[in-house]
Amino acid sequence: MDISLSGHMQDGSHRLTQRVYYEDTDFSGFVYHARYLHFFERGRTDYIRLLGVSQGQLHAQTDPADAVAFVVRRMEIDFRSPARMDDVLTIVTTPAEVRGARMLLSQAITRDDQVLAAAEVTVAVINGFGRARRLPDALMQRFLGAGEAREPEGEAN
Amino acid sequence: MDISLSGHMQDGSHRLTQRVYYEDTDFSGFVYHARYLHFFERGRTDYIRLLGVSQGQLHAQTDPADAVAFVVRRMEIDFRSPARMDDVLTIVTTPAEVRGARMLLSQAITRDDQVLAAAEVTVAVINGFGRARRLPDALMQRFLGAGEAREPEGEAN
């Protein structure tokens, strides 16, 4: 099964394929509940990567005032049905709203089109001093028109 | 600094002291957001332990119909302020409501009485077949009168 390492955009949503490994499970036999947040975060990171920015680059700005970091402020998560070892999951990330220094995203973890977990995520945009900042205009444009996502510049991933 | 390994009850809430280690942090310099769910889960597990039951024992019932397992169904989490390497955190777990096969818990992670993260957690009670089941009466009594929590029987922890 071939996949795109950083996922792809489809109908305005980002879709990322991930495997469940040993590390994700606990002794109940299912995926440990906090691991779904890892999958959600991988989805958000690769969604932002496809919009043209890598988190590592954003953090590494030399002037902290210019740096852009994303911090999760709030999550509402419904754990509907458990995932298991070896499952192939799709993490679906859909931008719901972008306002100044705040983004709302809807996320789902699915297996064969069944939603196993769903989350509403509020992400704050901060600079290198930890203060709220507006999303740079170029980045905001890409969020609003997420359908036209593109590969990060100067990177072949 | 001496602590009780499984925490202690105080004013109807369970309080557990935990240290932040390398494993809890990420390259932003703060605690990785999903790790707060680990701290919350440690708090719930030790709270239930002080009520007289260990999760391991509950799972190990020979008749699956008698087994009692707790599964997180929903979490609303506010990430207010970041924790850092070496921080000493207190996880505060307060039972909010117990109804048949469902428990609501309020949890907070604090540092020097500042709330860093707060969560409303809905936990389902299931048996070994994965079906909803009532909490055993003895266990329900202890939840409702959590102030009188006691050490697990036959265990010196």
Next chain:
Amino acid sequence: MDISLSGHMQDGSHRLTQRVYYEDTDFSGFVYHARYLHFFERGRTDYIRLLGVSQGQLHAQTDPADAVAFVVRRMEIDFRSPARMDDVLTIVTTPAEVRGARMLLSQAITRDDQVLAAAEVTVAVINGFGRARRLPDALMQRFLGAGEAREPEGEAN
């Protein structure tokens, strides 16, 4: 960048491509050392998957005497150079020796052909009772002739 979800065989070694995410890093700015063991384990799991078996299926045998599980007994790990957020890593797994109830594997985590971490791993083969058992002949044949690895039966991953 398109990859094969379960990796692929090349010159007798299994190669799996994985991304470094937030969860893998710690506050030093680099990948947390224990996370390399996660990457190594993903490599071993997908290598065995390409040999025709999934760990989940092996565990789920109805007769515990027939079950086959792999348990890590010993690891020697050299951490040579740190990985960072956003890195694309290749986990290379090479079977070194199979003897009765014991397998030796050489593993490396590479980035652009630079070895970041290398490990010699001893894996024991046990049954569902936790006792040492020989690798089933069919599986042993595949290990010894790993070049001819094939997709797991009845699975499209």
Next chain:
Amino acid sequence: MDISLSGHMQDGSHRLTQRVYYEDTDFSGFVYHARYLHFFERGRTDYIRLLGVSQGQLHAQTDPADAVAFVVRRMEIDFRSPARMDDVLTIVTTPAEVRGARMLLSQAITRDDQVLAAAEVTVAVINGFGRARRLPDALMQRFLGAGEAREPEGEAN
């Protein structure tokens, strides 16, 4: 059961008590092998803390040339017997040798005096530029006479 949050020194070794939680286990029913490295790391961090230094403080030196960080270069780990959910473990850390920019430590994870996992760990001492540096004399003295370990200054943990 009361414990010291940061462990204590006994006969030249540091001993830290830790509980096994859900997060530490995998679907095999036992502790996930990479988690032992987390326990080992907690032991090393608290051992160094009792010698008078916190990792967070060491990293936070304003002049990178003065910073002291510890990086794991090599581990040989024997996984002897599995730990389970709810287990109470003791992590035993014994300094074996300190030479310039390199420390060797012997570590064990025990349950009721049974060794479940043992590790020989080589730790490099580096500065904030990532270059090898000698351990500061004061710190080296404490390692060599580890029996007289003391609480970190200005901290009540």
